[in-house]
């Protein structure tokens with residue numbers, strides 16, 4: 001424990017309910033700079049809600065979320081959007097790409113939203129597509145990509161702005177094991193190269209094994225000893 005890096009992201013005593021359904025009941029979690037943490041647990045244990053609270057997508061009812069020492073749960077909506085654009089990369093199981101845009105335009109979009117000119121944004125986007133082996137598919141729309149290609153494009157989009165934290169909710173959940181391994185190898189390799197921290201949700205022990213540490217949730221709280229890989 002003592003040699004763990006200082007937390008970059010931390011959740012303390014998080015509580016969140018949807019109507020009368022409790023999703024989080026006192027969850028605590030820390031992710032260090034450059035650390036890869038897998039969150040596992042049964043369906044309904046609160047994994048996605050925890051990730052959404054940490055990424056500033058959902059506001060908790062109680063407890064605190066800090067990023068780089070600052071309170072995320074208290075930020076107004078406009079500052080939250082800015083933080084998500086500049087410091088966070090987010091990836092989901094599927095459906096995250098804009099269906100009407102080509103692969104390269106999907107990846108260029110976060111850069112353009114941050115003020116990069118279209119040409120330069122597309123050039124950077126192509127570099128990331130190349131890195132993940134999907135440059136040939138750059139002019140295809142998401143519906144024309146295989147599941148694995150789509151996730152590698154989504155990964156390029158999550159990483160193109162150089163985030164300090166990548167939040168990935170079941171990024172391999174819809175893939176067969178070979179495509180899943182390719183996505184995980186790409187995600188972990190890119191995170192290690194850039195020093196980004198990763199918070200990864202998975203049901204799959206093989207996917208969790210890519211992480212430095214595994215945290216298990218049950219009924220909205222962390223259970224058991226944290227397992228170091």
Ligand SMILES: Nc1ncnc2c1ncn2[C@@H]1O[C@H](COP(=O)(O)OP(=O)(O)OP(=O)(O)O)[C@@H](O)[C@H]1O
Nearest residue numbers: 018021022023041042043044045046047048049050
């Ligand atoms: N938007 C929502 N509206 C109502 N209830 C919700 C909502 N999101 C989550 N819940 C409920 O909160 C609880 C925790 O859900 P959450 O999605 O965080 O769990 P999970 O561990 O990610 O589940 P899964 O592995 O099935 O994705 C569940 O009981 C779920 O039904």
